[in-house]
Amino acid sequence: MAKVKRAYFCRNCGAQSPKWVGKCSSCGEWDTYQEEILESNTAKSSGGYQSSKTHQRPQALEEVESSNLKRVGIKDTELSRVLGGGIVPGSIVLFGGEPGIGKSTLMLQIALQENNLKVLYVSGEESSEQIKMRADRIDAANPNCFVLNETSTTLLFQHCNELEPDLLIIDSIQTIHTPKLESAPGSISQIRECTAEIMRMAKDKGIPVFLIGHITKEGSLAGPKVLEHMVDTVLQFEGDRNHVYRLLRSVKNRFGNTNELGIYEMSGEGLRAVDNPSELLISNNDQGLSGTAIGATMEGLRPLLIEVQALVSSAAYGTPQRSSTGFDLRRLNMLLAVLEKRCGFKLGSKDVFLNIAGGIRVDDPAIDLAVVSAIMSSNADIPVDTSVCLAGEVGLSGEIRPVTRVAQRISEAEKLGYKQIIISKHNKAVKAQDFKITVHMVGKIEECIKLMFG
Ligand code: TYD
Ligand code: MG
Numbered sequence: 001m002a003k004v005k006r007a008y009f010c011r012n013c014g015a016q017s018p019k020w021v022g023k024c025s026s027c028g029e030w031d032t033y034q035e036e037i038l039e040s041n042t043a044k045s046s047g048g049y050q051s052s053k054t055h056q057r058p059q060a061l062e063e064v065e066s067s068n069l070k071r072v073g074i075k076d077t078e079l080s081r082v083l084g085g086g087i088v089p090g091s092i093v094l095f096g097g098e099p100g101i102g103k104s105t106l107m108l109q110i111a112l113q114e115n116n117l118k119v120l121y122v123s124g125e126e127s128s129e130q131i132k133m134r135a136d137r138i139d140a141a142n143p144n145c146f147v148l149n150e151t152s153t154t155l156l157f158q159h160c161n162e163l164e165p166d167l168l169i170i171d172s173i174q175t176i177h178t179p180k181l182e183s184a185p186g187s188i189s190q191i192r193e194c195t196a197e198i199m200r201m202a203k204d205k206g207i208p209v210f211l212i213g214h215i216t217k218e219g220s221l222a223g224p225k226v227l228e229h230m231v232d233t234v235l236q237f238e239g240d241r242n243h244v245y246r247l248l249r250s251v252k253n254r255f256g257n258t259n260e261l262g263i264y265e266m267s268g269e270g271l272r273a274v275d276n277p278s279e280l281l282i283s284n285n286d287q288g289l290s291g292t293a294i295g296a297t298m299e300g301l302r303p304l305l306i307e308v309q310a311l312v313s314s315a316a317y318g319t320p321q322r323s324s325t326g327f328d329l330r331r332l333n334m335l336l337a338v339l340e341k342r343c344g345f346k347l348g349s350k351d352v353f354l355n356i357a358g359g360i361r362v363d364d365p366a367i368d369l370a371v372v373s374a375i376m377s378s379n380a381d382i383p384v385d386t387s388v389c390l391a392g393e394v395g396l397s398g399e400i401r402p403v404t405r406v407a408q409r410i411s412e413a414e415k416l417g418y419k420q421i422i423i424s425k426h427n428k429a430v431k432a433q434d435f436k437i438t439v440h441m442v443g444k445i446e447e448c449i450k451l452m453f454g
Contacts, residue, residue: 008033009188014226036183049157049197049204071255072166072208075113078264078273079106082235082248084256087167089206091255092199094173094227096213097237102246102266103212105134106237107169109270110210112140119144120165124151124175124185138270151185153178153197165207170198172212173227188226195230228252243359245280246271259300278305278416281358288386291378295370296391296409296421297362303405303412305389307357308367310374315351326356327371328363335372335394342398343446345379365393366403369422372445373452382453387419390448398445400424410435422448 008017010033015026023030071086080086083093097103104126111119112135119142123131128147135145146163150156153176160168170176176194177185184190195211202209213227228234232254239246248262264271265280274280282294282305291310296303308327315321324332332354339345352375356362369392377384391409393401402424403409410430413421414437423430425441432439442448 004182005038006035007038007189008035011188014188014192034188036187036189038181038183038189049153049201072117074110076110076273077275078248078262079110082250082256082260082262083233084250084253084260087208088232088255089208090203091232092195092202092209092211092230093233093235094211094213094231095235095237096215098215098241100241101237101239102264102271103237104171105138105266106248106264106271107171107210107212108134109138109140111145111167111169112138112142114167115140115142115144117142117144117166118146118163119167119169120146120148120160120163121169121171122148122150122156122176123171124149125171137268151175151177153194157197157201160201160205160207164205168202168207168209170209170211172214174214192226192230195227199230240359245274245358245360247360257300261299261302278303278412281305281360282307282416288383290381290383291374293370293373293377293384294389294413294418295362295367296389296413297364297367298405298409299364301405303408305412305416305418306360306362306367306370308370308374309355309357310371310378311353312347312350312375312379315349320349321351321353323352324354326359326361327354327367331365331368332371334396335368336375338394338396338398338445339372339375343449345376347375347379350379364403365401366391366409368392368394369400369448373448376449376453380453384452385420388452389413389418389421390423391421392424392442392448394445400426400442400445400448402427406430407434410437410439413437422451 008020010024010026012029012032013027015024020033024032071088073086074080095103111121128149131147148159173191173195174186177190178193178197181189181193198209233250234252236249236251237246244266246264246266250258250260252258263274263277265274293308294305295308296305322333336347336352340347369390372394373384373390391403393403395401406423406427407430410421414435418437420438420440422440422442425443430439440451
């Protein structure tokens with residue numbers, strides 16, 4: 001009887017070991033190794049992808065033609081921008097997100113919108129009828145969009161050879177398997193081998209591929225990190241399933257900027273690109289409610305105005321509560337400590353709740369000033385002037401620190417009709433006379449509070 005070849009793989013980083021170990025020597029995680037069968041006597045040696053190119057020799061870089069790297073423009077403006085301006089031929093894009101967030105919807109929508117491209121949509125998750133039902137909801141049609149229910153890479157490559165698509169979409173990498181390996185679809189060795197085969201095919205034929213990947217419980221993309229190293233671009237689709245907005249982020253991009261952000265709205269007819277997010281993220285309250293302030297942040301290269309809401313109330317129980325949604329809780333605690341120590345506000349016995357409107361998460365320190373203003377406004381029950389917008393980082397000694405790309409933030413606030421903006425006085429490059437909006441430059445948090453609440 002032939003021997004069965006087994007190996008152990010780390011679920012976290014994908015490292016391989018011939019025997020089980022408790023602690024991964026590669027990533028340091030405990031108890032992540034699991035056994036997988038690599039080869040048995042029944043395994044077929046055929047399968048995989050055989051390159052049509054004969055042996056390649058080293059080539060002078062100058063002689064390599066660059067013409068075949070022209071990007072394919074796509075109609076979806078948000079995805080196009082996040083990718084860095086269209087799809088690069090032969091590139092592999094890993095598209096990850098939690099179940100039900102809309103990955104299949106977005107990919108099918110792209111397949112249907114690109115009616116000048118021949119698209120092959122391979123699904124191992126849904127039947128062709130189910131895909132058709134989804135396609136009927138989306139307001140686009142592409143006579144050159146083909147669907148295929150297939151999970152074996154060998155057959156997949158055969159169909160690719162026959163059809164010669166311009167774009168290949170695989171939903172999802174966890175359902176695809178290669179007959180070369182014995183382990184179950186979705187296991188680390190399968191995911192890794194399938195991606196490697198698909199990658200060879202994509203680079204060989206110049207077909208761009210979108211791979212949909214599920215996010216694991218730990219929140220990492222498609223299981224092991226190895227996948228992220230192999231592919232050219234990693235996109236992440238995130239958002240709260242209970243909110244309509246979805247954010248498309250690029251985590252890694254060999255062909256573009258990684259700080260770009262795309263915003264979509266989930267509607268009854270698929271996903272709609274949101275062109276002017278600032279207008280949507282701000283709930284226009286004319287009455288002037290206390291506890292809200294507008295901050296000018298940047299998401300990638302795009303300025304975005306967001307609404308910060310705070311509620312400060314006397315603590316009903318011994319230990320005051322601090323809770324925050326969409327903003328780092330430790331940073332909130334730090335800002336409260338600064339307000340207490342530098343400005344003498346007694347917030348130690350108060351409950352503080354903070355929320356970023358629209359269900360988005362902000363890491364930009366420039367919204368510190370808006371957070372502080374929202375807290376002060378709620379504490380004193382005095383509304384912040386609705387024509388004021390803020391952009392500044394608060395330091396530990398209560399100083400207002402400068403922020404990046406301040407001119408863009410000011411222009412965005414001006415565009416949306418704000419009359420005043422408060423920034424740090426250390427943003428030296430800003431010339432207030434260049435803008436129609438009144439630019440206040442402050443150095444200390446006390447000055448900002450005085451300016452806003454008198
Ligand atoms: P789906 O693309 O199946 O998610 P994923 O592939 O990431 O698991 O998205 C499913 C959700 O999207 C589902 O809850 C229904 C919703 N949806 C709409 O709201 N409008 C639509 O037009 C479509 C097609 C889906
Ligand atoms: Mg899906």
